[in-house]
Amino acid sequence: MSTPKPPLHILIAAPRGFCAGVDRAILIVEKAIEKYGAPVFVRHEIVHNKFVVDALRAKGAVFVDELEEVPSDRPVVFSAHGVPKAVPADAAARGLDFLDATCPLVSKVHRQAERQVDAGRHILFIGHAGHPEVIGTFGQVPEGFMSLIETEAQAESFVAPEGRELAYLTQTTLSVDDTSTIVEILERRFPGIAAPKGEDICYATSNRQAAAKVIAARSGAVYVIGAPNSSNSLRLVEVAERLGTKAKLIQTADEIDFDWLEGVQTLGVTAGASAPEILLRGVVDRLAVHFAVTEEEVRTAQENIAFKLPRDLAVA
Structure with missing residues (x-):
């Protein structure tokens, strides 16, 4: 028994x-394979999931770390996390056909970063060092115009550049609770800091x-x-x-x-x-x-x- x-x-x-951004990114790779035929190259993982990456690889996607690995006669797709401005500029200079699968909500953060720098502000970017989205966002503005804040302690100790107004933006995939605590610290320490238009966390x-x-x-x-x-x-x-x-x-x-x-x-x-x-x-x-x-x-x-x-x- x-x-x-x-x-x-x-x-x-x-x-x-x-989510909608992931759905769109995967569909971009699939549609590109339909349009151009295999192989279609993808710079970095299109999204962070081995099952998804392996499934797209089986359909004809080739995942690479850098543009130098993409043949001049094949298209390349940029991942959903976004890329620094230098990457599409490099692709264009090499004559590559490229498709940008950056999530529109990440692109929104990129545009906000540009606007804050154009307004003369220094940006405090709340995020995780080394994450592709952080690298991509930092790559939207000139070096030295953005500082990374990962922790409450860093928010408490940050020394603002003299004579510069401040703004803050955030990575889209953060903990809502953690981020709100860091924002509270920044707004207490820097009362005039400019907030993003709408919520950055997606x-x-x-x-x-x-x-x-x-x-x-x-x-x-x-x-x-x-x-x-x-x-x-x-x-x-x-x-x-x-x-x-x-x-x-x-x-x-x-x-x-x-x-x-x-x-x-x-x-x-x-x-x-x-x-x-x-x-x-x-x-x-x-x-x-x-x-x-x-x-x-x-x-x-x-x-x-x-x-x-x-x-x-x-x-x-």
């Missing part, structure tokens, strides 16, 4: 997974963090499906842990740790903005092999945003 499976109630966050990041908080509050543990280099996915883990719920980032069902789930009766599951739904379903299916699973979707917001494709691909 077989032993009955232990019960496990799974709370699935909504919204979760792909709607998808905010919505996924809000949903993660709700499921974490009701769960004994939370799995976040996403890549270890995905900023928005890492922030979802932090959001759950701050509520006192243990949380872990996994990329696929193969990384499920059943010992870690010992004693857990309610499990929250969500996915970062670059993780496809198929990975979440794979996790639930694997759990169902070991547990008597019941599912409940917990929706905290509706998303119906879509971004247009570049004109060259709109009818491809």
Whole structure:
């Protein structure tokens, strides 16, 4: 006689997974392959997810680190995280056909950075050093016009350039709570600092963090499906842990740790903005092999945003 499976109630966050910027970036690569034929080159990972990158590679995408690796007769796509101005300038100088898959919400931050510099302000950019989005945003303005603020301590100790007004902008995939604390410090220390027009942290990041908080509050543990280099996915883990719920980032069902789930009766599951739904379903299916699973979707917001494709691909 077989032993009955232990019960496990799974709370699935909504919204979760792909955002409009990721959908658009993937579609740009797919449409470019349709239009130009394979191979189509992509500078850096189009989005931070190995499953997505491998799927596009199988269709004919070739991922490279630098433009020098792109043959002169093949098109190149820039990733959703954005690139410094020097990159498209270099591509144009080499005569390359290029397509920019930068998320429109990241591009909005780029344009704000240009406007603040044009207004004579020094920008404090709240973000994580080395992240492609930060590198791309710093590359929109002349060197020395922007300073990176990663922590509350840095916000407290920053010394403003003499005679320069200040502005702040933020990476789009940050923790909403962390960022608001840093902003409070900057606004207290520099009362005249110019704020961005509208929220820089993107709607998808905010919505996924809000949903993660709700499921974490009701769960004994939370799995976040996403890549270890995905900023928005890492922030979802932090959001759950701050509520006192243990949380872990996994990329696929193969990384499920059943010992870690010992004693857990309610499990929250969500996915970062670059993780496809198929990975979440794979996790639930694997759990169902070991547990008597019941599912409940917990929706905290509706998303119906879509971004247009570049004109060259709109009818491809």
